[in-house]
Amino acid sequence: MDSLKPENRSPLLVVNKLTVSFGRLTAVSDLGFQVHSREIFGLIGPNGAGKTTVFNAITGTVPLSGGGIRFADMDITGLKPHQITARGIARSHQAATIFPETPVMEHVMTGRHCRTETTVLGAFLNSPFCRKEEIQGQGKARELLALANLEDVQEQPASNLTWAQQKRLMVATALATEPKLILLDEPVAGMNAEEIQEMLKLIATMRNQGITVFIIEHNMKVIMQICDRILVMNYGQKLTEGNPEEIARNPKVIEAYLGYKQK
C-alpha cells in the first residue's frame, strides 16, 4: 500500500490536543492525530461524535478552545478561513453549500479566487494579465467540470442540479482552489450506487494528482474500500486509530456504533 512507503509518510496535517467547546458544551476534547501526505485518511464515529467540528476547527470556521493545528509545517491555529484556504486546505460540506443562483461554470471559477490576483484596476481596464487569468481559469474550470461529470449542466444555476450533482459541484469548486489537502464531509451521503461510483472516481483522480484526502463518512463500505488509515471518534474524543482491517475488528469500535458489547 502506498501509505507504507517511507517517502509518503511525512505528516501534512498535525492536530495536537484539539479542544473545541461551545459554552459548556464540549464538542471535541483533547484530540490528537496526523494525516500523512498523499494518503486517504478516514474519520468515522457515531452521530454527534464531533467529526464535523474537527473539520470546522481545521478550516478556521470555529475557534479552538485548546490545542493547535499545524499544516505543512506551519502553525495555522487561529487563522481565518480564507487564509487557510490560501495555504492549501479546501473543504466540501455535509449539506449542499452552494451559490444557488450562480451557473455551474462560474461556480467553479469562483473557486479560483485565491489562486488569481486580478485587482479592481485590472478588471476595469481588462488588462492582458486579467484576460490571461480569465482564460486560464476557464480552462482549469472546464477540466474540473469534465472530471466531475458536470459539463452538461455548466450553464445551469447551481440550485437546479440534483443532490448528487450538487455534491460533485462542491467538490469541483473546492478543487479549483488547488488544495494540497481536501476535507470531504460525507461526500456520498444520500447517493445511489451509481452516483457513489462517480464520486469515488473523482476521489481516485484527486489521489492520483497528489492531493491528500481527509474524509468523514458513515458509509462503511466506502470507508473500508478507499481509506489507507482511519480515525474513530466518540463523544468528542479519539476512540482508536488504525488501518481498515484493524478498525473492522476492533471491539470498541463495534460497541460504539452498536451501543453494546459484542460477545
Added chain:
Amino acid sequence: MAEFLQYTVNGLIAGSAYGLLALAMTLIYGILSVPNFALGAIYALGAFISFYVIQWLGPGYYLFSLIPVVLLAGILGIASERIVFRPLHDAPHAAGFIGALGLYSMMEGGWSVWFGPTWRSIVSPYNEIIIMMGSVSLTLQRLILLFVCLLFALGTYFLVFRTLTGKKIRASSENKDVARLLGVATNRMTSLTFVIGYALSGIGGALVAPTALVGSSMGLTPIIKSFIVVALGGLGSVTGAIVGGLILGLGENYGAAYISSMYKDIFSFGLFLMVLLLMPQGLYKR
C-alpha cells in the same frame, strides 16, 4: 446638583418613551428577525389619533384617545403581518427589512397626505399642570408619560415572562419549527406579538405628542434610536430594551446639557457607531 436631578428626570422620561418603542421593536425582532421600521409610522399615528380625538371631543378626552390608538394600531399590526411580513418571512436577502422600509415610507407618506406637511402641537390638559418635586419641575403630562410607559413596560415584561402566552411567544421566537411541533400556534403568536408591538408604539407616540410637535415624520428619529437601544441591549431582549431606553434617554439629556444641545441627536448615533467600532462581534445575545 439641582440641575443634575432635573436632567436625570428629563432623561428618564425621554428614556421611557424610547424604552416603549424599543420594547415593541425587540418583541417583533425576537419573533421575526426583522427590525420593523414601520413601528415609527405607528408611533406617529398614535400621536395623530390623539390629536384628532382632542380636536373633535376636547382636551379632556386625551386619555380616552389611547383606546382608539390601541385599536387602530392593533388592526394595522395584524394587517401588516399578514400582508407584508408573512409572505416575506422565507424570502432571502433582507426582503423583510426592505418590506419594513417600504411599509414605513408608505404609512409616513399616507399620514403626510392626510395630516398635511406642517408640524402642529397638541393641547393636553396635563401640559399645563406643573409639579414640583424638590428642585425638579415637570409637567403632569410628562409624569404621566413616565408612569404609563413604565406601566406598560412592566406589563409586557409580566406577559412575556410570567404567562403561558408569553412562554409561547418566546418559544416561537427561539425556534418556530420546534414550537410548532410542541403545539404552539406560531402564526397566532406572531400576530399577537405584532398587535402588542404596534399598540405599544402607538401609545408611545400618543404619550409623547403633547410634549413635542406632531408631524408625519416624527417617528423617524425615535425608531432609529430605538433600534440602537435594541441593538445595544440585545436583539430580542425585553429587559435590554427597557433598560437601554432609559440609558439612552439619560445619556442624551446629559450630553445635551453638558456638551451641546445642537448635536443631541448625534449623541445616540455616534454612540451606536462607536459601539459598532469597538465591539464588532456584536453585542450580547438574547
Added chain:
Amino acid sequence: MERSIRLLIFLFLGLVVLLIPLLTSSNYWIYMFTLVGIYIILVASLDLLYGYTGLVSLGHGAAFGIGAYACGILQVKLGYSFLPAILGGTLFSCVFSAIIGWPMLRIKGRPYFAMGTLAMGIMVTIVIHNWDSLTGGVSLAGIPLPPTVHFLGWTLDFSSKRPYYYLVFFVVFLSIFLIHRLNRSRVGRAFKSIRENADLAEALGVNILRYKLISYVIASTMAAFAGGLYACYMGSIEPEIAGGHMSFELLVMIVVGGARTITGEVLGPLLLWFLPEFLEAAQVYRPLFYGLVLLIVIILMPSGIAGKVRSLHPRIAKWIP
C-alpha cells in the same frame, strides 16, 4: 451571438441618448433627462453594493451628498475650478467611505450595516446643516457650471443645457461599462459569492471584509462623482440630498428596476422619476408612492421588473442585460 445582441442594444441605446436633446428644443426635457442620468449613475453604483454584494445600504445618499458638498465647497469657498473640485470631492468621499466603511462592515449580523449607514446618513445631514460656516447651512448656493471648453475645434459652452446632458450621459455610459466589466471579473465573482453564500465564499478563499469594503468604496466613490455633477448642474444644494429619504428612493429604484441587471439600473430611475411627473402628483405623495411601489415589488416580484421579464423565458433573458 449573445455578445453581438448586447452590442446592438448598447449602440441603439447610445443612439437614443445622443438624439434626445436634438429631438426636443424644450429645456425642460433636457433638464429632466440630465437629472435621470445622474440618478442612473447613483442607482448603478448602488446596484454594485446591494445587487451584487448583497449589502442593504441606506447611506448611498450620504456618499452622493458628501461628493456634492465637497465639490461645491471646493469651488465656492476655496475657489477651485470645476475639474479639480469634482475630482477632489470624489477623492475625499472615497477616503471617507474607506474610513467609515471598515468599522461598519466588520460587525456580524444582518441589520447592523443598514441601520449603521442610515444613522451615518442622518448624522451627515445634521453636520452639514449645522456647520454653516463651511456648508452654508440650509443651502449652499452659487456653485458655478464648468467653464467653457474648447476641444478639437468644438466649443462646449455649459451654460446651455445640451453639453451638460452629454457630459452626464458620457459618465453614465462609462459607469455602467466599468461596473459591467467589474462584475464579469474575479472581483465581481467575489462580490456575488458574498451575497449568495458568504460562508462558502470565505471557505473558497475570499476575504469577505476586504471585498465588502472594496464594493462599498467603489460604489460610494461613483456616487460622490455623481454628486459633483449634480452640484455643478443645480447651482445650489441642500443638506437633505445626503439624507435617508434620498437613500431610500435610490434603494426603491434598484429594487423596482431589478437588481443585478443593467436594464434595472436604467429602468428604475427612469420609471420612478418620470411616473410621478406624469401623474402630476404633488411632491407630498412621493413617499407614499415610493413605499407602495416598493412593497408591491418586493412581495410580488422581488427580482424587480427586469428580473421578472428575464425569468419569463431564457430567450428573452438574452435580450435584457
